[in-house]
Amino acid sequence: MKIGIYPGCCFQGADIHNYDITVNFLENMGVEWVLLDKAACCGGGVIDETNKKIVYGLNARNIALAEEKGVDLYTPCNTCYMVIARTKLALDSDPKLKDKINELLAEEGLEYKGEAKIYHTLNLIRDFIGLENYKSKIKRKLSAKVAPYYGCHVLAPNETAIDDPENPTLLREILEPLGVEIIEGYKNEMTCCGYHARFTDPEQKERLAVKPLEGAKEAGAELVATPCPLCHKAMDGYEEPILQVTQLINLACGNSEKEAHLDFNKTKVNLKLS
Amino acid sequence: MKKIKYTARIKRYDPDTNKSYFQDFEVEVEDSLTVLELLMYIKDKIDSTLTFRAFCRSAICGSCAMIINGRAGLACKIQAKDKIKNGVITIEPLNHLPVVRDLVVDQEPAFNKLKKVKPYLVPDPKVVPDNTKVESLVLPEEFKRYDKQTDCILCMACYGQCNALEGDEKYLGPFQLVKAFRFIMDTRDGVDVEERIKLVEDHGIWDCVQCQMCLAACPKGIAPCDDILELRRIAKDTGEENIATRRAKFWFATVYETGQIDKFHLPEVAFGDERGKEITKKLEEEFKSRGMSEDEFAPKPFEGIEKFRNFIKKLEKEL
Numbered sequence: 097m098k099i100g101i102y103p104g105c106c107f108q109g110a111d112i113h114n115y116d117i118t119v120n121f122l123e124n125m126g127v128e129w130v131l132l133d134k135a136a137c138c139g140g141g142v143i144d145e146t147n148k149k150i151v152y153g154l155n156a157r158n159i160a161l162a163e164e165k166g167v168d169l170y171t172p173c174n175t176c177y178m179v180i181a182r183t184k185l186a187l188d189s190d191p192k193l194k195d196k197i198n199e200l201l202a203e204e205g206l207e208y209k210g211e212a213k214i215y216h217t218l219n220l221i222r223d224f225i226g227l228e229n230y231k232s233k234i235k236r237k238l239s240a241k242v243a244p245y246y247g248c249h250v251l252a253p254n255e256t257a258i259d260d261p262e263n264p265t266l267l268r269e270i271l272e273p274l275g276v277e278i279i280e281g282y283k284n285e286m287t288c289c290g291y292h293a294r295f296t297d298p299e300q301k302e303r304l305a306v307k308p309l310e311g312a313k314e315a316g317a318e319l320v321a322t323p324c325p326l327c328h329k330a331m332d333g334y335e336e337p338i339l340q341v342t343q344l345i346n347l348a349c350g351n352s353e354k355e356a357h358l359d360f361n362k363t364k365v366n367l368k369l370s
Numbered sequence: 371m372k373k374i375k376y377t378a379r380i381k382r383y384d385p386d387t388n389k390s391y392f393q394d395f396e397v398e399v400e401d402s403l404t405v406l407e408l409l410m411y412i413k414d415k416i417d418s419t420l421t422f423r424a425f426c427r428s429a430i431c432g433s434c435a436m437i438i439n440g441r442a443g444l445a446c447k448i449q450a451k452d453k454i455k456n457g458v459i460t461i462e463p464l465n466h467l468p469v470v471r472d473l474v475v476d477q478e479p480a481f482n483k484l485k486k487v488k489p490y491l492v493p494d495p496k497v498v499p500d501n502t503k504v505e506s507l508v509l510p511e512e513f514k515r516y517d518k519q520t521d522c523i524l525c526m527a528c529y530g531q532c533n534a535l536e537g538d539e540k541y542l543g544p545f546q547l548v549k550a551f552r553f554i555m556d557t558r559d560g561v562d563v564e565e566r567i568k569l570v571e572d573h574g575i576w577d578c579v580q581c582q583m584c585l586a587a588c589p590k591g592i593a594p595c596d597d598i599l600e601l602r603r604i605a606k607d608t609g610e611e612n613i614a615t616r617r618a619k620f621w622f623a624t625v626y627e628t629g630q631i632d633k634f635h636l637p638e639v640a641f642g643d644e645r646g647k648e649i650t651k652k653l654e655e656e657f658k659s660r661g662m663s664e665d666e667f668a669p670k671p672f673e674g675i676e677k678f679r680n681f682i683k684k685l686e687k688e689l
Contacts, residue, residue, distance in 0.1 A: 108669055109633040110653055112662075134672045136629035141580045143625065144599040145606060145618040153685035154625075157678075178582065193689075200684045204677045248533070248581035253593075261586065262439040263455045286440065288533035288581040295640045296576040296602075296614040303537040304579065 098128040099215065099224065100167035102135050102158060104176040106325035113357040114325050114340075118172050120356070121217070121342040124349035125225050125233055132161045132169065138179040141292060155183035156197045159214070160206040168213040170220055172342060174324035175292070177216035178249035181256035184214055217323045217342060218250055218266050219258045227269060235350045237275025239368035243317035244268055244278065245308055245331075245338070247324035248288050270341060271321060274348040275370070283311030291330035301330060309336040319365055333362035374401045376454045378408060380420065381462040383469045390469070392460075393417075405453065405461065406434050406445035409473075422473040429589055432525030436473050437462040442527040442587040464530030466539070480529050483542050487550040487569050494560030506558055516555040519548050519597065521590040528584035528594050540573040544584035544594030547575060551597040554604060567605045575601045576614050616640050626682055630669035 099122065107115040122129045135158045137143070139151035158180060162169040171177050187194045188210050198207055215223070221230050244267040251261040259266040268278050290304030312320045313336045320338040322328055331338045339361065346356040347369065358365060378395040395412050403411065406424050413420045422445070424434040429447040436445055439453050439460050453459045467475035498506045528544035535541045550570045553559050559566075575598050584594040606615040617640035624632040634657075637649035657667055672678075 103630075105631050105633055108630060109667070110656060111633075134629070134674065134678075136678065137621075137625045137631050139625075140621070140631070141599065142618055142621045144596070145602045145615075146622040147603075147686055148596075148599070149689040150622075150682060150685045153681065153689065157681065196689060197685075200681055200688065203680060204674070248583065252582040252586040254586050257586075262441050262453070284536075287536050288579045288583075290533075290537060290579050292580040293534075293537075293577065295617040295636070296578075298613075300534065300537045300577050300579065304533065307536065 097126075097224070098130060098167050099170045099220070100132045100162040100165055100212075101129050102132050102138075102162070102169050102171040102176060102180070104138060104171055104173050105140065106173045106176075106329075111325060111329065113360050114172070116355075117340065117342050117346065117357055120346050120351055121172075122170075124346055124351070125221075125230065127225060129170075130165055130167060132158065132165070135161050138171075138176045140175055141179065151179070152183050152186060152193065153197050153200065155180045156187055156194070156208040157201060157204070157206060159184060159210075159212050160201055160208045162212040163209050164206060168215055168224070170215040170217075170224075172217050172323065172325055172340075174216065174247040174249035175326055177214060177258075178253075178256055181214045182253070184210070185255055216250055216258060218270065221270055222266060230270070231273045234273055234345075234348045236348055237370045238344060238348055239370065240276050241279050241316055241318045242271055242276040242344075243282055243285070243308075243312035243315065243320045244271055244280065245285065245289075245312070245320045245322040245327060247322055247327040250323065251286075267321075267323065267341070271344070274344055276321075276344070279312065279315050279317040282308075282315035282317065284308045285311060287311075289327040289330040291326045294330070305330045306334050309334050309338065312336055319367075335363070337361065337363040337365040339365055371400045371402060373398055374451060374454075375457075377458045378412060379458050379460045380409075380412075380472070381460075382420075382472050383463070385471055399450075401451045403450045404446050405436075405438055405448045405450050405459070408450045408459075409445060409461070421471040430523060432523035435464055435525040435527040435530060435589075437464060437530060442531040444525060444527065444589045447589050464526055466529060466532065466535040467526070475526075475530075477526060480526055480543055480546070484524075484546045484549060486542065487546050488553070488561065488566065489546070489549040491553060491556060491558060492560045494558055497558050497560075508557055512557045516552045518590075518592055519552040519555075522548055522552075522592055523590065525589065527587040527589060528592075531583045531587040533579050533581040533583055534577045537579070538573060538577050541577050542570060542574045544578075544598075546570075547578075547601060548592055548594045548597050551601055554601070563604060564608050567601070567608060567610065570601055571605070571610075575605065576612070613640050613642070616642055624669070626679060627675075628669045628671045629675065629678060632668040634667045 143151050250258045284307040287307045290301035293300040321341050323341045328340050343356045375398045382393050383390045409422050425431040427446045429444050434445040463469050463473045464475050470476050554566050578598045620639045621631050638646045
């Protein structure tokens with residue numbers, strides 16, 4: 097069981113601790129990993145504004161780097177997951193595009209074969225680690241009322257959705273074994289965090305980010321849990337605290353609050369650990 | 371034919387009392403019904419006051435878009451049995467539009483926004499001949515650029531699912547922007563691209579949050595979110611300069627240089643003012659407090675970056 101960690105922008109700069117969180121998560125799960133150290137930005141829905149074809153090329157290359165190492169690709173980021181998975185769909189359904197990109201990849205000695213799977217934390221736990229195996233790694237229980245927040249890009253578009261987009265249950269299935277009480281059906285639980293408007297219309301991002309948080313608070317949640325580092329970044333710093341699911345998992349697997357990087361959360365979280 | 375039992379949970383609205391509520395209808399019906407046929411069954415057999423808009427039953431007139439289990443779609447195109455979750459199917463009117471009664475929304479506000487983007491062809495006299503007996507030729511490869519977009523049936527499913535409208539009710543909307551893109555791409559159109567771009571900027575292309583929900587909602591497989599990125603590209607390439615275009619240029623430039631975006635300098639460059647400088651300065655303080663050295667602030671090129679840059683150049687030219 098070995099996986100290739102895809103390093104996106106959520107692993108650098110002010111978010112560098114996300115790399116630690118990810119590595120700790122994999123080690124807690126007993127998953128061997130290798131860093132795809134020559135991987136490049138997925139495009140993040142921004143390089144499309146320069147040239148969409150470059151996005152196909154970048155991600156064909158990212159997947160080829162995993163294939164070169166004989167591993168599947170794993171990213172904790174909803175957006176990287178969706179962008180890379182959408183590229184994979186485009187390449188696998190268009191042999192001409194695939195062949196042309198492979199011609200260009202040859203200079204680096206790479207080839208996109210289409211064999212590597214694309215994993216995000218949610219389907220990694222379900223399909224790669226296995227839910228039963230996952231549960232067996234949990235050493236202690238967390239006590240809190242937690243509102244799951246999926247973020248858009250693991251549920252849309254339908255072709256790359258990780259769970260049933262209308263009635264997703266996977267995040268609940270992952271959080272419940274941690275001992276937390278799940279608060280679902282809260283107002284705006286499917287509303288976008290607005291992250292991708294940060295540098296196109298910053299006010300739009302501000303208006304959106306707070307909506308799911310307020311809904312969760314109203315419903316009695318003590319904190320929101322999201323798998324996505326970008327949703328986390330967009331929604332951290334308001335009244336209601338938000339954590340990444342992997343932070344909670346790492347705590348339940350015995351990591352200290354420091355190892356789980358709770359210290360980098362802008363809105364502080366009080367968690368009872370047993 | 372097999373019959374199945376389930377609950378149809380329908381959002382009702384009565385304008386006379388201004389009351390909005392969910393009503394459960396227990397049904398035992400053939401398992402082959404579409405959501406629209408289910409609604410027609412309820413109206414026929416249980417409650418004749420149930421109100422919804424529908425016409426062709428063939429996913430072409432675009433009348434019956436509604437929210438089914440939280441996702442927008444055409445009632446006539448969706449099989450009811452696929453949507454039963456724990457014995458219940460939930461049906462609501464489209465979001466972001468005033469409800470007239472039950473599942474019927476007032477489409478006028480969305481059509482008024484559509485009108486703002488000049489949603490029609492203004493013939494370019496250089497391309498479209500005066501003589502109606504002569505055909506105005508559009509080559510297949512030219513038509514391919516907006517072929518998909520012409521499939522739009524104005525059902526408003528994308529509009530009812532749009533997250534940008536959650537944050538800004540004045541937002542133009544996904545299908546409106548698809549229409550704008552379609553006419554910019556049309557070789558017969560005589561309106562200057564700059565003029566068409568101006569029509570989609572105010573509460574438009576820069577407000578989109580790229581959530582992909584419009585793509586998930588469209589019964590015709592159109593991707594408004596992708597067309598919006600194309601409109602942003604066109605705006606940038608026609609000389610528009612704002613926070614978003616500065617961000618897009620810087621993003622691509624730093625990925626080309628190092629493989630990764632430089633998130634440290636991004637706020638300073640994108641905002642292009644004191645606000646951006648302040649964000650970057652705060653980041654600097656934060657990094658220093660974490661004991662990071664200055665050369666760790668921005669990404670460094672990985673080994674063999676020259677070949678990567680070459681790859682990008684070739685993608686731009688040859689693909």
